[in-house]
Amino acid sequence: MIKSCSEKMAYILTNNNLIEDSECSVYAYGFEVMIASFINFLLTLIVGFIFNKFIHTIVFLASYCLLRQFAGGYHASNHRNCTLIFLCMFLTTILLSNMMIHIEYVQAIVLMFSICNYIGIFILSPIEHRNNPLNSKEKKIYGKISKLIVTILLVIIIIIAKFNNMMDYVLYISFAMFWSNIMLILAKFKNGGN
Known part of the structure; x- marks a missing residue:
């Protein structure tokens, strides 16, 4: 799910000529890491909140x-x-x-x-x-x-x-x-x- 979402984000940037086609995979990987990190961060904050x-x-x-x-x-x-x-x-x-x-x-x-x-x-x-x-x-x-x-x-x-x-x-x-x-x-x- 994270991978497909990040690939779609990179594809949108490519389609709008904001990045080169050759950079698409690099941006997709960057988005993937960013989304996964955000999910980890958010879940950890929720756990911390639950445990006061x-x-x-x-x-x-x-x-x-x-x-x-x-x-x-x-x-x-x-x-x-x-x-x-x-x-x-x-x-x-x-x-x-x-x-x-x-x-x-x-x-x-x-x-x-x-x-x-x-x-x-x-x-x-x-x-x-x-x-x-x-x-x-x-x-x-x-x-x-x-x-x-x-x-x-x-x-x-x-x-x-x-x-x-x-x-x-x-x-x-x-x-x-x-x-x-x-x-x-x-x-x-x-x-x-x-």
């Missing part, structure tokens, strides 16, 4: 999407699987965050957890996707940006973790780093360690 975690959801999405855009990593084989995996990740984040917030030494645990994920992301990123290959210059740029983003997220975690009333937001940032790291590890295994 709307601001937490925005914190998670901002952290995860920004980091993932430059760090890269594993991608599902189709949009349905992508949506299901992402919603499972987010529901797991809500569940575990709700449990962890009541642990006595949650700050220390989250800090160690975040540092481990920071190291993983720092070492592994960026990992390109076959639909978005990067040349050596882009890899360097994406690597620097992903390292900067993950460093900023870790600094935010360290600063905000000192305030008990902000700990639940810290958990969502930390889980965003965790899932990004998992996606990098999965991509590394899928690519045979390359």
